[in-house]
Amino acid sequence: xxxxxxxxxxxxxxxxxxxxxxxxxxxxxELAGGEKCVCELTKMIGADISTVxxxxxxxxxxxxxxxxxxxxxxxxxxxxxxxxxxFDCVESVLKETAREHxxxxx
Amino acid sequence: xxxxxxxxxxxxxxxxxxxxxxxxxxxxxELAGGEKCVCELTKMIGADISTVxxxxxxxxxxxxxxxxxxxxxxxxxxxxxxxxxxFDCVESVLKETAREHxxxxx
DNA sequence: ATTTTTATTGGCTATTTGGCCAAATAGCCA
DNA sequence: TGGCTATTTGGCCAAATAGCCAATAAAAAT
Numbered sequence: 213x214x215x216x217x218x219x220x221x222x223x224x225x226x227x228x229x230x231x232x233x234x235x236x237x238x239x240x241x242e243l244a245g246g247e248k249c250v251c252e253l254t255k256m257i258g259a260d261i262s263t264v265x266x267x268x269x270x271x272x273x274x275x276x277x278x279x280x281x282x283x284x285x286x287x288x289x290x291x292x293x294x295x296x297x298x299f300d301c302v303e304s305v306l307k308e309t310a311r312e313h314x315x316x317x318x
Numbered sequence: 319x320x321x322x323x324x325x326x327x328x329x330x331x332x333x334x335x336x337x338x339x340x341x342x343x344x345x346x347x348e349l350a351g352g353e354k355c356v357c358e359l360t361k362m363i364g365a366d367i368s369t370v371x372x373x374x375x376x377x378x379x380x381x382x383x384x385x386x387x388x389x390x391x392x393x394x395x396x397x398x399x400x401x402x403x404x405f406d407c408v409e410s411v412l413k414e415t416a417r418e419h420x421x422x423x424x
Numbered sequence: 425a426t427t428t429t430t431a432t433t434g435g436c437t438a439t440t441t442g443g444c445c446a447a448a449t450a451g452c453c454a
Numbered sequence: 455t456g457g458c459t460a461t462t463t464g465g466c467c468a469a470a471t472a473g474c475c476a477a478t479a480a481a482a483a484t
Contacts, residue, residue: 213362221341221344224405225339227411228334228338232331233331233471234324234327234328238319251429251430256319258319260474263473265431269433275411281431283429283430283481283482284429284480292410294407294410295411298404300400301398301400302333304398304400305380305401306333308398356460357459366443367462369442369444371461372463387461389451390451391459391460
């Protein structure tokens with residue numbers, strides 16, 4: 213694998229890694245319904261606000277979300293809703309795996 | 319966030335984490351063109367075969383690939399080619415980010 | 425001007441991940 | 455059987471990740 217190919221896959225992996233966390237998947241799913249501020253997300257998630265803020269900055273640095281500051285609040289919104297289509301695929305992997313496990317038991 | 323929701327997102331994250339690595343993204347991309355055995359992939363990747371084998375087992379445990387043993391070789395193939403569609407989205411995030419960076423310089 | 429609210433950053437620890445090497449396993453052929 | 459090839463597994467270490475708390479920043483309200 214040459215350097216250029218490697219660099220390309222590194223860049224892609226950075227983006228995938230950004231959503232490879234339960235909390236961040238949840239955030240992306242929530243943002244699908246429209247922008248939310250940090251405190252709203254924090255309430256839903258139930259972790260420390262500093263933790264949620266760090267998750268959001270990971271998503272922002274990956275270019276997946278963008279921010280809009282209004283007053284003391286910061287609103288996050290999805291930049292590429294195409295990510296949501298991927299969730300259907302993840303879901304189908306889960307369903308297929310579940311089906312196979314059932315088949316073994318039966 | 320209740321326990322059930324948390325469990326659901328944990329399961330999803332396991333799958334996303336499985337492809338959140340440059341080498342594993344490369345493997346998935348290669349398998350898009352048809353099954354490959356461990357040694358073929360190892361040659362392309364240029365890492366230790368044990369390293370490649372571990373990457374493959376991560377993909378297998380996540381339910382993304384399946385194996386077919388023939389003789390001494392183990393062939394891996396994509397189980398859910400829908401993952402490939404997601405790559406287009408990753409690519410568009412990268413392009414958009416690049417465009418913004420250029421806009422700052424201009 | 426001080427306080428309050430909202431959010432980010434730094435520091436710390438615990439855990440997970442990724443890579444290599446060495447050892448073990450499994451099938452094939454002489 | 456013994457040797458060869460292909461693959462997996464275990465052990466170890468270095469690096470990255472995730473979470474909390476405390477400290478800081480910035481805008482709004484009193």
